[in-house]
Each structure stands twice: as structure tokens, then as C-alpha cells.
Amino acid sequence: MRIENLPAAFVDAQRVLQVIEQHGYEAYFVGGSVRDTLLHLPIHDVDLATSAYPAEVKQLFACTIDTGIEHGTVTVRYHRHSFEITTFRTESGYQDYRRPDQVTFVRSLQADLMRRDFTVNALAMRENGEVIDLFHGLSDLQAHIIRAVGDPDHRFREDALRMMRAVRFGSQLDFTIEPVTLAAIQTNRALLAKIAIERIHVEFVKMLLGLAPLRGLQQMLTTHLLDYLPVLNQFGKQLTEVVNRPLAQQLANETQVWSWLAVNLGWEAPQIQSALHAWKSSKQLTLAVTKVTAAVHALLEQHLTNWQLYQTGAVRLTDAAQVAVALGHPDQTTALQQRYQELPIHSKHDLAINGNQLIQSGIKPGPALGHLLNSLEHQVVAGTIANETKQLLAAANQQSEAKKAW
Numbered sequence: 001m002r003i004e005n006l007p008a009a010f011v012d013a014q015r016v017l018q019v020i021e022q023h024g025y026e027a028y029f030v031g032g033s034v035r036d037t038l039l040h041l042p043i044h045d046v047d048l049a050t051s052a053y054p055a056e057v058k059q060l061f062a063c064t065i066d067t068g069i070e071h072g073t074v075t076v077r078y079h080r081h082s083f084e085i086t087t088f089r090t091e092s093g094y095q096d097y098r099r100p101d102q103v104t105f106v107r108s109l110q111a112d113l114m115r116r117d118f119t120v121n122a123l124a125m126r127e128n129g130e131v132i133d134l135f136h137g138l139s140d141l142q143a144h145i146i147r148a149v150g151d152p153d154h155r156f157r158e159d160a161l162r163m164m165r166a167v168r169f170g171s172q173l174d175f176t177i178e179p180v181t182l183a184a185i186q187t188n189r190a191l192l193a194k195i196a197i198e199r200i201h202v203e204f205v206k207m208l209l210g211l212a213p214l215r216g217l218q219q220m221l222t223t224h225l226l227d228y229l230p231v232l233n234q235f236g237k238q239l240t241e242v243v244n245r246p247l248a249q250q251l252a253n254e255t256q257v258w259s260w261l262a263v264n265l266g267w268e269a270p271q272i273q274s275a276l277h278a279w280k281s282s283k284q285l286t287l288a289v290t291k292v293t294a295a296v297h298a299l300l301e302q303h304l305t306n307w308q309l310y311q312t313g314a315v316r317l318t319d320a321a322q323v324a325v326a327l328g329h330p331d332q333t334t335a336l337q338q339r340y341q342e343l344p345i346h347s348k349h350d351l352a353i354n355g356n357q358l359i360q361s362g363i364k365p366g367p368a369l370g371h372l373l374n375s376l377e378h379q380v381v382a383g384t385i386a387n388e389t390k391q392l393l394a395a396a397n398q399q400s401e402a403k404k405a406w
């Protein structure tokens with residue numbers, strides 16, 4: 001089959017393919033961009049595969065970057081776009097990091113496609129939009145099936161992360177995992193123990209952001225992939241209940257994913273922090289999830305204070321409101337944003353007084369001054385004092401005197 005009118009993302013890449021072909025090599029679009037074009041989904045990166053060796057590719061373009069030359073990948077900069085061009089290759093038994101000594105460059109497209117994970121990811125496309133389908137990827141795409149290319153045991157032994165990827169694509173695309181492939185996940189699950197948590201993390205989050213996240217979680221439970229997921233492996237019983245509760249709305253970002261899990265699993269701040277630490281998450285994400293989860297709890301119990309609104313911030317408030325919706329509660333996004341906008345201040349910088357002004361008014365520098373400023377911030381947010389310099393100065397001096405006398 002041939003795709004007419006390729007999306008705009010392919011235009012410069014088509015020129016790159018033409019250049020390679022004009023020099024006598026084969027070159028194709030491969031991977032996710034072909035799959036997603038056929039599914040009419042947005043395209044992220046356009047990856048190219050070629051029979052030319054990296055050194056040969058480099059000779060053809062003015063601007064190239066050696067992104068992974070030992071694995072056969074050269075990045076070509078063309079009209080301000082970047083394309084990863086990878087020499088056809090086969091790999092044997094790479095587990096976590098692609099080992100150059102296990103990569104063999106080949107001159108055949110078929111050998112390259114054969115070592116790819118799933119049939120829907122093993123499609124190639126010529127510059128003119130003609131699809132090359134050596135492993136029945138098109139019929140699986142039409143039938144919404146995730147199926148390993150060839151023997152699933154081989155594919156999973158080559159890279160155990162593919163077991164997570166199967167579940168991820170199943171949820172992301174709302175596709176069914178073909179039974180033999182699914183059974184092979186259960187058989188090979190222990191191989192996941194060798195995979196770096198950072199890679200598992202990416203797939204797990206994409207899975208929960210997908211169209212069918214509960215089915216994905218259910219598959220992690222039934223195949224026992226879950227046993228190899230840090231911290232969550234201790235929550236099998238609770239997760240069994242989670243998958244039976246409907247998700248009223250798709251989760252929209254990673255903060256929402258972890259907050260939704262935290263609320264479902266009853267995690268408080270210390271548990272969130274240790275779980276996200278085990279999953280090697282950034283401090284920024286951990287802080288966001290801690291705040292959003294606390295806000296969701298307060299929302300559900302209907303006692304979200306102004307101070308909590310203030311501390312959570314506008315973006316995280318929307319995340320909290322959306323997680324509450326996903327949990328089946330009414331949408332409070334607009335009401336919360338309005339309450340937030342009406343707060344007298346939105347950060348410490350908005351306070352009509354600062355430390356220097358307090359010192360000039362006779363208050364001694366030191367930790368007590370910091371406490372005093374925090375207390376003024378609290379009072380302004382709570383609405384018990386106006387955000388007005390004179391009033392704040394008077395209140396500060398009064399509170400500082402009262403402390404001294406005490």
C-alpha cells in the first residue's frame with residue numbers, strides 16, 4: 001500500500017532519503033513515525049534506516065552529529081530539523097545498554113526489521129509513501145494487535161524492556177496483546193530484573209497516560225511483571241482493587257499519574273517520597289506529586305484551605321482537580337482557579353513588606369525575623385491582615401514586642 005500526502009513532518013526527511021538513495025544506498029522511514037502515520041496520530045520523531053554505513057552517511061551531508069556512531073546512528077541536521085539515521089543492523093542479546101560489540105551492521109532491510117520488537121513497529125516506508133510490510137504489521141495495525149516479530153521469547157531475551165513496551169503500547173493505542181506474546185511476557189518476566197529502573201519508568205508512565213491504563217495495570221498483575229516494579233510490587237492487593245474501579249478521565253501528565261496512584265494506594269508524603277526515590281524520579285516531580293496528592297485529599301474531604309491553595313499553586317491545583325475527576329468526582333477546576341486568583345498574594349514576592357524594611361523599623365535580624373515574615377505571609381493569605389506596608393509594619397512591630405514581653 002502507499003500513503004498519499006505524507007504529513008508535513010516528513011517533508012525534509014523525504015529530501016534526506018532522496019540524497020541517500022541518489023548515492024546508491026537504500027533508505028526508509030522506520031519505527032513509530034510509520035506506525036503513527038498509518039493510525040493518523042501525531043508524529044514525534046522521524047527515524048530513518050539505511051544500508052549506508054555511518055561513515056558513508058556522514059559524507060553525504062554538511063551537518064552531522066555522531067549521536068551513537070558505534071551503534072550505527074548518525075544525526076543529520078537538515079533545514080533546521082534533525083533526523084536519526086541508523087544503519088541496518090542486527091543485535092544479539094543486548095539487555096540494558098546497547099553494547100557495540102553485539103551490533104552487526106547488515107545491508108538488508110529485512111534483517112533490520114526482523115530484530116524489531118512488534119509487527120506494528122516493524123513497518124518501513126519508502127520516500128514516496130509506499131509501505132513495506134514484511135511481518136504482517138499492517139493487518140495487526142488494522143486489527144489493533146500488539147504481536148512480537150517472530151518468536152516472542154527471542155524478542156524479549158534481546159531486550160526485556162520490550163515486555164513493558166508491549167503493555168505500554170497496548171494501553172497507549174488501546175490495542176490487544178496477542179495471546180502468545182502475552183504468555184511469553186509471563187514466562188520471561190524475571191528478565192525485567194536486569195533492566196534499569198529509568199527505562200522501566202518511562203514505559204510505566206506512558207502506559208498509565210494511555211487510553212487503556214487499567215487494562216495495562218491488569219496485565220502487569222496477571223503476567224506478574226508487577227513483581228519487578230519497585231515499591232508497587234508490595235501493593236498487589238490494592239492495585240487489584242484499583243483496576244476494578246473505573247477511571248473517569250484519562251490522566252494528562254506524569255504528576256497526575258503518580259498522584260492518582262498515591263491517592264489510590266493511600267500514600268502520605270513520606271511514602272510518596274520513598275516510592276518516587278526508588279523510581280529515580282526528580283526532586284521536582286516528587287515535590288509536585290506530594291503537593292498535588294495533599295490537595296486531592298483536601299479536595300475530596302472538602303477542606304482545602306487558602307493556605308493550601310496558595311502553597312499548591314495554579315498549575316498543580318489544576319492537576320489536583322483533574323485527578324479528582326479521574327477518581328470520579330465533579331470537576332472543580334474553574335472554581336479552584338477562581339479561588340486561587342482571588343488570593344491576596346500568590347508568592348512571598350507579592351508581600352508588601354520584606355526583611356530589610358522590618359530591620360529598618362527596628363526589628364533585629366535573625367531567625368525570629370524569618371518566622372515573623374512567614375507569619376505575616378500566613379496572615380495575608382488567610383485574609384486576617386491586608387497586604388499593605390503600613391499595616392504589615394505595625395503588625396510586625398506589635399507581634400515582635402509581644403514576643404519580647406512574653
Ligand SMILES: Nc1ccn([C@@H]2O[C@H](COP(=O)(O)OP(=O)(O)OP(=O)(O)O)[C@@H](O)[C@H]2O)c(=O)n1
Nearest residue numbers: 031032033044115116117118121122159161162
Ligand atoms: N526495545 C526496543 C525499542 C525500540 N525498538 C524499535 O525501534 C523503534 C523506535 O523506538 P522508540 O523511538 O523507542 O519507539 P517508537 O516506536 O518510535 O514509539 P514512541 O516514540 O511512541 O515511544 C521502534 O518502533 C521499534 O521498531 C525495538 O525494536 N525494541
